[in-house]
Amino acid sequence: MIGTLDFSPDRVSPPGDTIIDLMDEHGLTDAELSKKIGLSVLKGQQLLLGNLSLNECMALKLQDIFNVSVEFWLKREGAYREHIEHLNAVNKEWLESLPVKDMVNYGWIPKASTRELKFKHCLDFFGIKSVNDFTYKMENDAPLVAFRKSLSLKTVPMADLAWIVKAKKISNSHACKLWSKETLISLLPDIRRLSNEPDIKKFIPQLKEIFAKAGVSFVVLPTPSGCRASGATCFFKPNHATLIVSFRHLTDDHFWFTLFHEIGHLILHDAINIRIEGETELSSKEEVEADQFAIDTLIPKPFQRKIKDFRAKDWKVIVRTAKKIGISKGIVVGHLQHIGNVPYSHLNRLKVRYKKDDII
Structure with missing residues (x-):
């Protein structure tokens, strides 16, 4: 987590910066100063860069050379080292917060x-x-x-x-037309039909082409550890939408419901926020609307009424009905599980399972 870090300057100059200013005033070269302090030229240069700590012995010699007190040099050195230590701690915390x-x-x-x-x-x-x-x-x-x-x-x-x-x-590297809500709505049947394609390597490229026509960059991106997102929508550019899916759940019912849920946000809601499913706390109204959009688009209301009494024992009818609806049988099973008609432990054999290696 990085949000609690306070601002601190990236650079506090080493004592060497002050030494260099005084060297210029006194007309001293690196070699001459190093000799006066009792250091090799290489170590003298390291002192000027801040890579070699300034000790009390060096401070006494600098006092003699520039008539600047030992206390000044030691205080200058202490402040610089304290800053470096703090900066290293901040950098370490930031790095460790990343996956x-x-x-x-x-x-x-x-x-x-x-x-x-x-x-x-x-x-x-x-x-x-x-x-x-x-x-x-x-x-x-x-x-x-x-x-x-x-x-x-x-x-x-x-x-x-x-x-x-x-x-x-990834989104910025995609070529697509300008965002058009109307075009996306007109393409919904084409997107929906692809739910019958079990091969992820076939339907993902087709989805990218379809979405691009509506000005939507479609990004498939697995989540790193600590990120529980299943999907997201956003506008990285004002006239181009981005829809991201993670395939966090490797089954067709989860994927297609998530996809149409995200499409619902693009069609129904504003383009200001970045919406991340599984992480953000959106208003219940928006979530309910996007959920209902996904359900109604995948399973039109007449079919919702028809299947509302289906149970696990009706699996053959479920398969036939899915064909009539024009979607994968896994989506119908997932919906029946969601509404409580079928236990989550039943009929999962009817779902398509994707391989993570095909996504990464």
Whole structure:
């Protein structure tokens, strides 16, 4: 979690910066100063850079050279080291708040052999140079502000944020037309028919093509550890919608219901917030509306009335009815489980199960 971190400057200059100013006033070179202090030229340069600690012996010699007190130099050194220690702690906390292992496994960032390199890769992932840049970006980047405001939490769930940022990168690389709610509505039958295709490698590319016609970037992205999202909708760009699915539940009923639930948000609700299913606390009205949209689109009301009394023993009728509806039998089973007609332990053999390796 990073939301509780206070702002602190990324850089407090080392005592070497003051030494350099005084060297210029006195006309001293690196080599001359190093000799006067009793250091090699290399160590003298390290002192100026802040990589070598300034001790009391060095402070006494600097006092003699520049007529600046020992107390000043030791206080300057102490403040610098305290800042470095604090900055390292902040960076460590930020890095540990991220699902780095999964970010590497999913190929979001390169593998690193050191903490420093791992930290750099994570900064690059967010397009920032420091943790302070991250704080600034969360407060000023419009999509991330929408993400932050969509959560009624005091801290930012970093796994969710990493998932959203990666989705944004993928979405921005997609070519699609301008967002059109009317076009998306007209394409609903085409999307719905694809629920009968069990092969994920076939229907995902087709979904991407269909959504692109309506100005929707369709992103399939597994969640890292700590992120429990099943789907999300957002507008990273004003005229382009993004719909993200995670396949968190690897069955066709969960996938298609989630997909149409997200479509419901795009069609029924405003384009301001980033909505993350499974994490955010949306108004019950919006959630109920999106749920009902998904149910009514997948199983029209006449068929809802027809199947409302089906039980597990009616599995053959369920299969025949699904064909009449024009959707997969797994979706019908999932709906019957949801309304309590069929136990969640029954008829799962009628669902299509997807392989995680086909998604990553």
